[in-house]
Amino acid sequence: MSSSSSSPRLPEIRKDYVFNRYVIISPARSRRPSDFKSSPNPNPKSPNPNSCPFCSGRESECAPEIFRFPKEPPSSSSSSEWNLRVIENLYPALKRDAEPSGSDPGVADGGGVLPGFGFHDVVIETPEHGVRMSDMSAEGLGQVVEAYRERILQLKRVRSVKYVQVFKNHGVSAGASMAHSHSQIMGLPIIPPTVSIRLDSMKEFYGRTGKCGLCEAWSKDILIDESAHFFSIVPFAASFPFEIWIVPRDHSSFFHDINKEKAVDFGGLLKMMLLKLSKQLNDPPFNFMIHTAPFELPNDHLPYTHWFLQIIPQLGVVGGFEMASGCYINPVFPDDAAKVLSEVNLS
Amino acid sequence: MSSSSSSPRLPEIRKDYVFNRYVIISPARSRRPSDFKSSPNPNPKSPNPNSCPFCSGRESECAPEIFRFPKEPPSSSSSSEWNLRVIENLYPALKRDAEPSGSDPGVADGGGVLPGFGFHDVVIETPEHGVRMSDMSAEGLGQVVEAYRERILQLKRVRSVKYVQVFKNHGVSAGASMAHSHSQIMGLPIIPPTVSIRLDSMKEFYGRTGKCGLCEAWSKDILIDESAHFFSIVPFAASFPFEIWIVPRDHSSFFHDINKEKAVDFGGLLKMMLLKLSKQLNDPPFNFMIHTAPFELPNDHLPYTHWFLQIIPQLGVVGGFEMASGCYINPVFPDDAAKVLSEVNLS
Ligand SMILES: Nc1ncnc2c1ncn2[C@@H]1O[C@H](COP(=O)(O)OP(=O)(O)O[C@H]2O[C@H](CO)[C@@H](O)[C@H](O)[C@H]2O)[C@@H](O)[C@H]1O
Numbered sequence: 001m002s003s004s005s006s007s008p009r010l011p012e013i014r015k016d017y018v019f020n021r022y023v024i025i026s027p028a029r030s031r032r033p034s035d036f037k038s039s040p041n042p043n044p045k046s047p048n049p050n051s052c053p054f055c056s057g058r059e060s061e062c063a064p065e066i067f068r069f070p071k072e073p074p075s076s077s078s079s080s081e082w083n084l085r086v087i088e089n090l091y092p093a094l095k096r097d098a099e100p101s102g103s104d105p106g107v108a109d110g111g112g113v114l115p116g117f118g119f120h121d122v123v124i125e126t127p128e129h130g131v132r133m134s135d136m137s138a139e140g141l142g143q144v145v146e147a148y149r150e151r152i153l154q155l156k157r158v159r160s161v162k163y164v165q166v167f168k169n170h171g172v173s174a175g176a177s178m179a180h181s182h183s184q185i186m187g188l189p190i191i192p193p194t195v196s197i198r199l200d201s202m203k204e205f206y207g208r209t210g211k212c213g214l215c216e217a218w219s220k221d222i223l224i225d226e227s228a229h230f231f232s233i234v235p236f237a238a239s240f241p242f243e244i245w246i247v248p249r250d251h252s253s254f255f256h257d258i259n260k261e262k263a264v265d266f267g268g269l270l271k272m273m274l275l276k277l278s279k280q281l282n283d284p285p286f287n288f289m290i291h292t293a294p295f296e297l298p299n300d301h302l303p304y305t306h307w308f309l310q311i312i313p314q315l316g317v318v319g320g321f322e323m324a325s326g327c328y329i330n331p332v333f334p335d336d337a338a339k340v341l342s343e344v345n346l347s
Numbered sequence: 348m349s350s351s352s353s354s355p356r357l358p359e360i361r362k363d364y365v366f367n368r369y370v371i372i373s374p375a376r377s378r379r380p381s382d383f384k385s386s387p388n389p390n391p392k393s394p395n396p397n398s399c400p401f402c403s404g405r406e407s408e409c410a411p412e413i414f415r416f417p418k419e420p421p422s423s424s425s426s427s428e429w430n431l432r433v434i435e436n437l438y439p440a441l442k443r444d445a446e447p448s449g450s451d452p453g454v455a456d457g458g459g460v461l462p463g464f465g466f467h468d469v470v471i472e473t474p475e476h477g478v479r480m481s482d483m484s485a486e487g488l489g490q491v492v493e494a495y496r497e498r499i500l501q502l503k504r505v506r507s508v509k510y511v512q513v514f515k516n517h518g519v520s521a522g523a524s525m526a527h528s529h530s531q532i533m534g535l536p537i538i539p540p541t542v543s544i545r546l547d548s549m550k551e552f553y554g555r556t557g558k559c560g561l562c563e564a565w566s567k568d569i570l571i572d573e574s575a576h577f578f579s580i581v582p583f584a585a586s587f588p589f590e591i592w593i594v595p596r597d598h599s600s601f602f603h604d605i606n607k608e609k610a611v612d613f614g615g616l617l618k619m620m621l622l623k624l625s626k627q628l629n630d631p632p633f634n635f636m637i638h639t640a641p642f643e644l645p646n647d648h649l650p651y652t653h654w655f656l657q658i659i660p661q662l663g664v665v666g667g668f669e670m671a672s673g674c675y676i677n678p679v680f681p682d683d684a685a686k687v688l689s690e691v692n693l694s
Pocket residue numbers: 316317318319320321322329400408409410434435436437438439469515516521522523524525526529531
């Protein structure tokens with residue numbers, strides 16, 4: 001590590017203007033950035049490949065299919081010929097048949113309770129059990145992105161769905177209960193807390209600077225890589241060591257406005273980031289999540305909402321300080337992490 | 348479990364008016380409330396009792412002492428006669444010698460960077476290695492509470508310290524790196540994100556209802572236990588299964604206004620809650636944190652700020668959905684958890 005000298009850098013408190021939170025960057029709490037490795041952190045042990053319901057050939061053991069790629073007439077949708085499937089979650093956190101009637105089902109003010117209506121789907125990213133997302137081609141990842149997009153557009157047609165959260169858990173300590181590569185899509189009747197905070201914070205930044213906080217996020221110091229339409233950085237006020245954001249170059253509020261060409265371009269950069277994390281940090285458990293805009297975004301919010309994907313490798317444990325304060329202690333300076341990741345040799 | 352019949356209750360989305368967040372209560376995601384057990388989750392293996400710097404007799408292996416109970420003249424403060432010690436953290440996240448000069452050191456707007464100034468202390472709660480907090484007497488816990496109070500009052504005198512976060516990590520998966528019973532105190536030059544959100548949310552609730560949200564939190568349905576000056580509940584919109592709040596009966600903004608009698612009363616209820624969690628959930632890892640008010644609280648905020656202690660047993664893993672949305676999926680209805688906990692037999 002070029003930037004690690006004998007004495008570590010002094011700690012800093014940085015403000016994240018996207019999520020409106022502070023982070024403490026404190027290298028004294030940890031090893032040198034280049035020494036970070038995840039402890040061997042395997043995938044969930046069950047189900048094994050011989051009984052995994054997400055494997056091709058076991059479609060009947062899954063909750064109902066929503067669609068598959070390549071598209072097939074419904075008659076043949078029970079076949080085992082597919083690259084990707086979007087299915088209902090067998091143990092959904094929210095129920096899709098509980099849509100509230102009435103004109104404004106979203107207001108929990110007053111009593112503080114809403115019925116648990118919503119959609120909870122699973123994207124099976126590959127028919128093969130042992131294939132990780134980083135093993136897939138850019139086109140394969142592009143297809144996953146297109147599946148997200150298509151499902152979001154379907155959910156957009158449901159009146160009560162206000163926001164869609166796409167996320168992936170990889171590895172036990174990132175929450176994964178299934179080893180077979182998959183991600184999840186939740187259609188929510190509320191705008192989640194983090195999303196409201198983000199929109200308010202981006203608005204405040206725009207009001208103060210006249211600029212979109214994400215358009216401004218590009219900086220040589222924290223840049224990892226770039227593609228035709230996207231760039232990847234370790235954000236200036238990253239809450240987690242080796243946290244990565246993949247950001248569209250051109251200002252764009254809605255993830256679901258991505259087109260086929262951009263989806264493949266995005267897939268290529270995502271694959272590269274996952275490979276770099278895997279190589280540098282010893283196949284760490286990770287989460288990724290897409291941060292987009294609520295469906296009913298007033299037009300005057302468009303200039304300061306900008307979607308992006310956040311990847312968080314799980315390298316430590318969250319303690320009481322973070323849970324209490326919402327302020328994370330990150331032991332690795334973002335520019336140090338970006339330098340390490342930009343230099344990972346994938347050949 | 349009386350309330351668990353053959354079919355689980357339907358999911359609900361609940362609004363937490365204290366932290367301004369939604370939670371999804373979704374029993375279908377899990378076992379019956381009474382079946383919850385933490386997987387055997389021991390304390391950190393190192394250091395062992397023969398090399399633990401927090402044990403009495405090894406004071407010299409610790410960072411400098413700030414004070415101890417019982418109070419002693421400085422000349423004898425290197426002795427091994429003590430019940431409790433407050434010491435500096437050997438690997439502090441923030442530096443106590445970096446106080447910024449200038450009149451308003453707290454504003455990170457603009458550049459988005461503040462020097463990493465602050466205090467990071469450790470409370471060694473007992474001289475004995477194997478004693479857990481729940482093994483200690485109400486008076487012993489009262490002494491821990493008084494140590495928090497005394498240290499907070501010291502930090503209040505430092506101009507740049509705006510908020511003090513007290514927290515405890517117990518067990519590896521709650522973040523503890525030291526097995527010997529301890530907690531931590533951080534004096535911060537910022538008001539952390541969760542605190543700002545909480546104050547705004549309590550203000551909004553007060554504006555709408557004319558009441559303090561915590562004074563209103565008492566409810567028979569979610570009550571666990573009560574003492575002379577405090578009550579303990581599973582909050583109506585708990586984010587975590589078996590989450591507990593201990594709340595002062597009388598409206599009180601600042602934890603550091605607690606007196607000796609109340610400290611022992613509080614210690615007794617805290618001990619009981621930790622024992623109940625330990626017995627019911629198999630000595631789970633947990634965090635607790637004190638949520639109080641910033642030092643420079645304008646007088647008109649007093650009616651709606653109300654301190655409390657939050658205990659979160661770590662029974663599951665946080666996944667991408669929670670990290671992305673700030674919305675937690677809690678598989679146990681708060682009233683079911685409260686009923687289980689109220690009925691735990693400690694004799
Ligand atoms: N000889 C000595 N003298 C003085 N102090 C000593 C010491 N030896 C060790 N210490 C300090 O004692 C503290 C023990 O704290 P904990 O075990 O509660 O968790 P830790 O702070 O390591 O991290 C957990 O809590 C923090 C804050 O929530 C999270 O950031 C982190 O991820 C999580 O693992 C450490 O902070 C350590 O620096």
